[in-house]
Amino acid sequence: MxxxxxxxxxxxxxxxxxxxxxxxxxxxxxxxxxxxxxxxxxxxxxxxxxxxxxxxxxxxxxxxxxxxxxxxxxxxxxxxxxxxxxxxxxxxxxxxxxxKVPIKENDMALPMENPLDCVLKPFKLPDHVMHPEPDFFTAPFSKxxxxxxxxxxxxxxxxxxxxxxxxxxxxxxxxxxxxxxxxxxxxxxxxxxxxxxxxxxxHDCQYWKKAKDENCESERFTLYMQWAKFSRFFKEQPLDLIRKYYGEKIGVYFAWLGFYTEMLFFAAIVGFICFLYGLITMDESTSSKEICDPEIGGQIIMCPLCDQRCEFWRLNSTCEPSQYSHLFDNVATLFFAIFMGIWVTLFLEFWKRRQARLEYEWDLVDFEEEQQQLQLRPEYEAKCTQKKRNPVTQVSNIDV
Structure with missing residues (x-):
C-alpha cells in the first residue's frame, strides 16, 4: 500500500x-x-x-x-x-x-433600477464579475x-x-x-x-490566461481582463471580486481610490472650464494691455533684478508672460477656489455615505474594533500573560 x-x-x-x-x-x-x-x-x-x-x-x-x-x-x-x-x-x-460566515441568503427586496442605467451601460461590467457571489446574512462563526x-x-x-x-x-x-x-x-x-x-x-493562476486546473476559479485572470487592463480604465471597479480575492482591507482601499477619482473628475471639469475662460479672455485683460502698451508699459523703467551686472529694463518686456499668467489668474480662478472649498466638504460627506454602505454590504460594521482586539502584535501578546476587564466595554482584552 x-x-x-x-x-x-x-x-x-x-x-x-x-x-x-x-x-x-x-x-x-x-x-x-x-x-x-x-x-x-x-x-x-x-x-x-x-x-x-x-x-x-x-x-x-x-x-x-x-x-x-x-x-x-x-x-x-x-x-x-x-x-x-x-x-x-x-x-x-x-x-x-x-x-463571519453566511447563515441565510438575503431575501430583502432589491433596490429600484436607476433610470440612468441605459446611459451608463458602456461603463458597466457583467453581473457575474460585479457580483461573483450571492448576498447573504452572516454571523461570526462558531464550531x-x-x-x-x-x-x-x-x-x-x-x-x-x-x-x-x-x-x-x-x-x-x-x-x-x-x-x-x-x-x-x-x-x-x-x-x-x-x-x-x-x-x-x-495566486490562483497566471494573470494572462486561465488556469488549466478546473478546480481553480481563475479570479486573477478575470480581474486582469475586466479591471487591470488599461483598455478598461473607464469601467467601474468589480469591488466585490476584489474583496473576495484580496480581502476586505484591499477592497476598501480600491473603493476609496475609485471614489476619489470619480470626485476628481468633476473638479477637473470645472477647472478646465475656468482655464478655457482664461484662454478666451486673454486678449481682454486690462493689466496685460497696459503692460504691453508701448505708451504705458514701454515708458516704465524697472530696477535691475540683481546687484551686479544687471541693467534697467522696461515693463513691456514681460508682455507675453503677463498674458499667459491670465490663463490661471482671472475672475474664474476665484470661482474655482470657492468651488474647491465646497468640493472638499462634499467629498468627505459623500465618502462617509459610501463607506457606511460598504460596511453594511460587506459586514464590516465592527471590523476595526475586532481587529484592535484580536490582531495584537505577537511580540506584545507573548509578553502579556494576564488580562483584565476593560471598565468601559466590560470585555477582557486589556493585557497587563
Missing part, C-alpha cells in the same frame, strides 16, 4: 500543472508557501534546526506540510514548503478571529453551532484570502525554540535571520 501511494504521488507530481494551487494529491489547497535555500555555511546547521522545530510546531498546530525538492525549482537551489490548513484548523481559528451556517462544501466555506489570513495568524505566533532563556517565535524573525527566504500565499 505504501509503495502504491509513493508511486501515485510521483505520477501526480509529474503530471501536475505548474498553475496548480493544490498539493500533489490535487485535493488539499496550498494556503501558504515557505521557501529556503539549503546553503553550506557556518549557520546552515542552526538554520536547519530552526526550520525543523518550526515546522514541527506547525504540524502540532494542525497544519499539513508538503516539501518540494530543490530540483523542481527554477534555480535548482530553493526548497518550497507548502502549507495546508484542514477544516479543523480553519474552523477553530475562524471562531478565534470572529470571521458548536455549525448546523446554523450555510455549509455545503467545507473546502469552499472560507475564501482563499481568509484562509491565507488564518494561516499567517498561525505562522506569526508559532514558536521555534528558545535562545538565552527567551522564547523565539514567528515567521518574521525567521525571515529576518535568513532561516527562510520568503513566505507568501499563491
Amino acid at each position: 505504501g509503495l502504491f501511494l509513493k508511486s501515485r504521488l510521483r505520477i501526480d507530481k509529474h503530471h501536475q500543472s505548474k498553475d496548480s494551487v493544490f498539493f500533489r494529491d490535487g485535493i488539499r489547497r496550498i494556503d501558504f508557501v515557505l521557501s529556503y535555500i539549503d546553503e553550506a555555511n557556518k549557520e546552515a546547521d542552526k538554520k536547519a534546526e530552526r526550520r525543523k522545530e518550526f515546522e514541527l510546531h506547525l504540524q502540532n498546530a494542525g497544519l499539513e506540510l508538503e516539501t518540494e525538492d530543490k530540483k523542481e525549482s527554477e534555480n535548482g537551489k530553493t526548497y518550497f514548503v507548502k502549507l495546508h490548513a484542514p477544516w479543523e484548523v480553519v474552523s477553530t481559528y475562524a471562531e478565534v478571529l470572529n470571521i 458548536q453551532k455549525q448546523e446554523l451556517f450555510l455549509i455545503n462544501d467545507m473546502n469552499n466555506v472560507f475564501s482563499p484570502s481568509t484562509r491565507n489570513r488564518i494561516v499567517y495568524y498561525i505562522l506569526s505566533r508559532c514558536p521555534y525554540g528558545t535562545e538565552e532563556g527567551k522564547k523565539k517565535f514567528g515567521i518574521k524573525r525567521l525571515l529576518n535571520n535568513g532561516t527562510y527566504t520568503a513566505a507568501f500565499p499563491l
Whole structure:
C-alpha cells in the first residue's frame, strides 16, 4: 500500500500543472508557501534546526506540510514548503478571529433600477464579475453551532484570502525554540535571520490566461481582463471580486481610490472650464494691455533684478508672460477656489455615505474594533500573560 501511494504521488507530481494551487494529491489547497535555500555555511546547521522545530510546531498546530525538492525549482537551489490548513484548523481559528460566515441568503427586496442605467451601460461590467457571489446574512462563526451556517462544501466555506489570513495568524505566533532563556517565535524573525527566504500565499493562476486546473476559479485572470487592463480604465471597479480575492482591507482601499477619482473628475471639469475662460479672455485683460502698451508699459523703467551686472529694463518686456499668467489668474480662478472649498466638504460627506454602505454590504460594521482586539502584535501578546476587564466595554482584552 505504501509503495502504491509513493508511486501515485510521483505520477501526480509529474503530471501536475505548474498553475496548480493544490498539493500533489490535487485535493488539499496550498494556503501558504515557505521557501529556503539549503546553503553550506557556518549557520546552515542552526538554520536547519530552526526550520525543523518550526515546522514541527506547525504540524502540532494542525497544519499539513508538503516539501518540494530543490530540483523542481527554477534555480535548482530553493526548497518550497507548502502549507495546508484542514477544516479543523480553519474552523477553530475562524471562531478565534470572529470571521463571519453566511447563515441565510438575503431575501430583502432589491433596490429600484436607476433610470440612468441605459446611459451608463458602456461603463458597466457583467453581473457575474460585479457580483461573483450571492448576498447573504452572516454571523461570526462558531464550531458548536455549525448546523446554523450555510455549509455545503467545507473546502469552499472560507475564501482563499481568509484562509491565507488564518494561516499567517498561525505562522506569526508559532514558536521555534528558545535562545538565552527567551522564547523565539514567528515567521518574521525567521525571515529576518535568513532561516527562510520568503513566505507568501499563491495566486490562483497566471494573470494572462486561465488556469488549466478546473478546480481553480481563475479570479486573477478575470480581474486582469475586466479591471487591470488599461483598455478598461473607464469601467467601474468589480469591488466585490476584489474583496473576495484580496480581502476586505484591499477592497476598501480600491473603493476609496475609485471614489476619489470619480470626485476628481468633476473638479477637473470645472477647472478646465475656468482655464478655457482664461484662454478666451486673454486678449481682454486690462493689466496685460497696459503692460504691453508701448505708451504705458514701454515708458516704465524697472530696477535691475540683481546687484551686479544687471541693467534697467522696461515693463513691456514681460508682455507675453503677463498674458499667459491670465490663463490661471482671472475672475474664474476665484470661482474655482470657492468651488474647491465646497468640493472638499462634499467629498468627505459623500465618502462617509459610501463607506457606511460598504460596511453594511460587506459586514464590516465592527471590523476595526475586532481587529484592535484580536490582531495584537505577537511580540506584545507573548509578553502579556494576564488580562483584565476593560471598565468601559466590560470585555477582557486589556493585557497587563
